[in-house]
Amino acid sequence: xxxxxxxxxxxxxSNVVVSNSVTRSAQGxxxxxxxxxxxxxxxxxxxxxxxxxxxxxxxxxxxxxxxxAYGQLKKGADSFRKKYLRFQVRDGKAVGTAVVNWLQGxxxxxxxxxxxxxxxEYITPFLFELEKEFTKYQLKQATALRSVHSWRLxxxxxxxxxxxxxxxxxxxxxxxxxxxxMETPESxxxxxxxxxxxxxxxxxxxxxxxxxxxxxxxxxxxxxxxTMLEFKFKRNSQGxxx
Numbered sequence: 001x002x003x004x005x006x007x008x009x010x011x012x013x014s015n016v017v018v019s020n021s022v023t024r025s026a027q028g029x030x031x032x033x034x035x036x037x038x039x040x041x042x043x044x045x046x047x048x049x050x051x052x053x054x055x056x057x058x059x060x061x062x063x064x065x066x067x068x069a070y071g072q073l074k075k076g077a078d079s080f081r082k083k084y085l086r087f088q089v090r091d092g093k094a095v096g097t098a099v100v101n102w103l104q105g106x107x108x109x110x111x112x113x114x115x116x117x118x119x120x121e122y123i124t125p126f127l128f129e130l131e132k133e134f135t136k137y138q139l140k141q142a143t144a145l146r147s148v149h150s151w152r153l154x155x156x157x158x159x160x161x162x163x164x165x166x167x168x169x170x171x172x173x174x175x176x177x178x179x180x181x182m183e184t185p186e187s188x189x190x191x192x193x194x195x196x197x198x199x200x201x202x203x204x205x206x207x208x209x210x211x212x213x214x215x216x217x218x219x220x221x222x223x224x225x226x227t228m229l230e231f232k233f234k235r236n237s238q239g240x241x242x
Contacts, residue, residue, distance in 0.1 A: 022085065022087075022123060022126045022127060025085035025086070025087070026085075026155070027152050027155055027181050027182075027183070028083075028183055029080070029083060030076070030079065030148060031145075031146075031147070031148040031151065032072045032073075032075070032076035032079075033076055033079060033080040033083065034148070034151055035058070035061075035062055035072075035076070035143075036053065036073070036076050036077060036080055036115075036117075037080070037102070039051075039053055039057070039058070039061065040053065040117065040119065041127060044119075044127070048118065048119055048121060048124045048127075049118070050116055050117070050118050051116065051117055051118065051119075052114055052115075052116050053073065053114065053115050053116075053117075054113060054114040055069040055070045055073050055113040055114060056069070056113070058072065058073050061143055062143050063143070066113075070113055073108075073113075073114075073115055074108055074110070074115070077103075077106045077108055077115045077117060078106075078108075080102060080103060080106075080117075081101065081102075081103045081105065081106055081117075082101075083101070083102050084099055084100055084101045084102065085099075085100055085102065085123065086098065086099050086100075087100075087126070098122060100120050100122040100123055101120055102119065102120060102123065103117050103118065103119060103120060104117075104118045104119065104120050104121070105117065105118065106118075144210040144211060145206060145207075145210060145211075146206070147202060147203060147206055149182055149199050149202070149203045150202075150203040150206040150207055152181060152182050152183070152203075153182070153200075153203045153204070153207065154207060154211075155181075156171060156173070156181055156231075157169065157171065157207075157213075157231070157233055163234070166234075167234050168214075168232050168233065168234045169232075169233055169234060170230070170231070170232055170233075171229075171230070171231040171233070172228060172229070172230045172231075173228065173229050173230075173231075174227065174228055175219075175226060175227050175228060175229060178229050182199065184199060185199075192219065192225075192226045196219075200217065200229075204217065211235065212235060212236040213233055213234070213235050213236070214233065214234050214235070214236055215231060215232070215233045216231070216232040216233070217229065217230065217231045217232070218230050
């Protein structure tokens with residue numbers, strides 16, 4: 001096993017910078033896949049190089065035991081390799097669609113407990129060069145979250161930067177767009193009570209408790225059916241993780 005003394009990703013200073021186009025595609029990743037993605041970006045430093053991520057780093061960064069870290073890292077790297085993203089590209093005046101795997105490939109060293117991987121060269125510009133479209137995260141913010149739905153809601157929040165005079169930001173989103181962004185289970189799509197109880201409220205609660213967000217939200221009805229969701233939110237700087 002590779003020995004690293006209390007190693008973890010430097011999540012106090014690591015701003016993870018992600019293009020909005022990539023962020024939207026990343027919403028469909030599992031929690032472990034998201035963790036591998038953001039750890040990888042934090043380690044790159046703006047250069048598309050081979051990344052080494054150890055189980056010990058993963059365990060320390062995401063506050064899990066080493067045994068679980070081994071399993072999550074191995075399975076997560078394999079499932080992540082099979083995921084792809086789709087985005088619009090230009091070739092002169094021509095406009096097309098790119099379908100690209102996130103990773104070129106990966107190597108997993110079972111006995112030593114680490115994985116090596118490299119991002120696809122096609123997404124490098126979206127990760128590091130399109131600064132005008134970038135959404136900024138800090139890894140510390142994401143490491144505390146244990147629910148993939150909390151992470152996806154956080155990603156929606158981070159795409160809206162305009163604030164009112166009290167420092168609040170607003171998100172008004174069609175219910176169908178919300179389902180798509182959150183990858184809502186089918187049973188929640190037909191019953192708003194289930195969506196509220198098992199997805200929205202737990203995600204809001206985790207962001208409030210673990211990253212000290214101030215969040216108010218409501219459903220907007222058309223007739224008897226909720227058709228829009230409205231969120232009012234800001235981070236409490238006094239209790240923020242960073």
